[in-house]
Amino acid sequence: MVALQTSRGSVFKDPRTLCPDYVPPKAPFREHELEKLRAVQMDSRDKPAEYRRVFITGRYGTGKTLLTKFYAATTRHDQQTLYVNCIDCRGKIPSLLHEIIRSLKPGFPRRGYSLYELRETLADTLRKRGGRILLIIDDLDILLHKSGLEGWKNLQDILKLEVFDSTLNLTVYTINHIDLLDRMDFLNQALIERDLFDLRGYSKTEVEAIIRFRASLAFREEALGQDFLTEVAEKTSSIGGNLAYAMELMLKAGELADLTKSDKLTLNHLYEAEKTVHPRFKGFLLEKLEKHEKILLLSTARTLKRKPYGEASLSEVEEEYRRLCRILGYKPRGHTTLFHKVKNLSLLGFITHKLSGLGYRGKTTLLGLPGIPPSLVESRVKESLKINP
Ligand SMILES: Nc1ncnc2c1ncn2[C@@H]1O[C@H](COP(=O)(O)OP(=O)(O)OP(=O)(O)O)[C@@H](O)[C@H]1O
Ligand SMILES: [Mg+2]
Missing domain, CATH: 1.10.10.10 (Winged helix-like DNA-binding domain superfamily/Winged helix DNA-binding domain)
Structure with missing residues (x-):
């Protein structure tokens, strides 16, 4: 539930900026990784035949999804981004294809097509469309768990479609447990190592700075107390820097402040919010x-x-x-x-x-x-x- 009460009488300026889908205007402390991604694409532009893929790995809530979306939003404008989340597809290849096709043809029916028909529709749609494509496959773990080696091979076969040769420039996968892939793609071990971006966890100071930045987008300045933000940062660092937890915690605390008609966020709102938020419970996924x-x-x-x-x-x-x-x-x-x-x-x-x-x-x-x-x-x-x- 996202509070939409944003006018006077709310601690929020814009609660939606705390939701996982929101892409902030900056991605502090990830400049190096963004630069590396840009370099990969520059490389493949010089050699268009060499299609590239990148695996982004790292602990929960360290900004893997954000990195891909921020990169897509700020990189070359002559390419279209196709974003698919394996959680939304429940790890199934046909659903993944559906999602890709639907992002190209929004009205495409959700059900009723075989894998073969989906492949043909995708190829046909891409052929008509032309242009260049950046493909993002988020949360690959789910696909590997659900569809295993066969699913992975199916996906690779699809990406080898002839039409992708001229359109697909880069595929970015995010994955929490890279060892899952090691087992699947053992023949290409060296390639995986070359293409792996292991996101380092944020330091305590970085966690705090990011929380302050995100809070400044979400809350009215007068509603924010220093002790509130310091405590959110403290709690987030103590569980390993999972920023998704910090965002949910702040959202819940804000909702509670609004419910109690308080014009300031206090530690008590935070302690109450803590009873309903847990780093391992993905509240947004529940919906x-x-x-x-x-x-x-x-x-x-x-x-x-x-x-x-x-x-x-x-x-x-x-x-x-x-x-x-x-x-x-x-x-x-x-x-x-x-x-x-x-x-x-x-x-x-x-x-x-x-x-x-x-x-x-x-x-x-x-x-x-x-x-x-x-x-x-x-x-x-x-x-x-x-x-x-
Ligand atoms: N450098 C950053 N600057 C601003 N916000 C950030 C930064 N890194 C992460 N965040 C925010 O923290 C939250 C968690 O990040 P994100 O969802 O990208 O992590 P993840 O690694 O994909 O998590 P998961 O493993 O659960 O998929 C998101 O709201 C994201 O926007
Ligand atoms: Mg993610």
């Missing part, structure tokens, strides 16, 4: 889940609240899920569909799932939360589903 995925996640959190060891069997979670569906007036989904949704939630990092070992009769699937308190997940999902306490 991309389907209704039944959210109910299943809520059921997992509620079941786990009653469990002492942070694990619950899928059948216990399913029971809670059916109960919730009854209360909310929705028709529950069947076991197979739910199992599919469990895998999706796990792929997106909301839950963990594994097969039971010793101490359980037979094999059963055990669900958990990746180090996030169940009560936090419960309250965020309830808020998203608009369920009152």
Whole structure:
């Protein structure tokens, strides 16, 4: 939820500048990496036959996505950027192709095409369009987890389409765990090393400077206290510099300040906000889940609240899920569909799932939360589903 109350009476100047999709006017401390990206493209301009790819890796929230989007927004204007996020595609190649085609042809229907038809449509669209293309594939981990080596090979085959020869200039991938790729692309190890940009984490001073810069875009100057920003920076550095956490924390604190009609952000707003934000819980991603995925996640959190060891069997979670569906007036989904949704939630990092070992009769699937308190997940999902306490 993003507060849109931006007029007088709000601490915000523009809350949308704290959302993950927002591209700020500067990307401080990444000048070197931007320069390196520019150099790669300059290289390939001299030798158009040599299509280049780059892998950007680094810890969570260190600005991988920002770097790609900022580069695209500020680089040569004679090329079109095609941006696809593997999370949005749930790691599936056909959905990824759909997204690429839709960014070229916005009205293109979402469903109903085979992989072959999608490839042909893409080739045809690119052929008619001409021009140069910068392709960004964000969060490649999800694609590798979901579609494995076959998915990776399929993607490489698509990028070898004849029409890409004359249009595609550079593909930039972002990936959190580069070792995933090492296993897939073992034949091209040397090439991967050449093309790897390992983003260094920000220092404590840099984290603080970025937070101040982003806060100055989001909040009215009079609403900001020094101690508030110092504390946000302190908390962000203490968890390894995940700036996505800092942005969400500031957004929540601002919303709370507005709710309590305060004209200044205080430490108390921050402490309250902290109860609903967690570095491992991707609040913005929650909005991309389907209704039944959210109910299943809520059921997992509620079941786990009653469990002492942070694990619950899928059948216990399913029971809670059916109960919730009854209360909310929705028709529950069947076991197979739910199992599919469990895998999706796990792929997106909301839950963990594994097969039971010793101490359980037979094999059963055990669900958990990746180090996030169940009560936090419960309250965020309830808020998203608009369920009152
Ligand atoms: N140098 C910077 N200047 C300004 N804002 C930044 C900078 N680096 C990161 N941010 C902001 O911090 C947040 C997290 O960055 P981003 O989403 O790009 O990280 P990421 O590495 O892609 O994270 P993830 O691993 O979760 O995909 C975003 O809101 C981004 O705009
Ligand atoms: Mg990212």
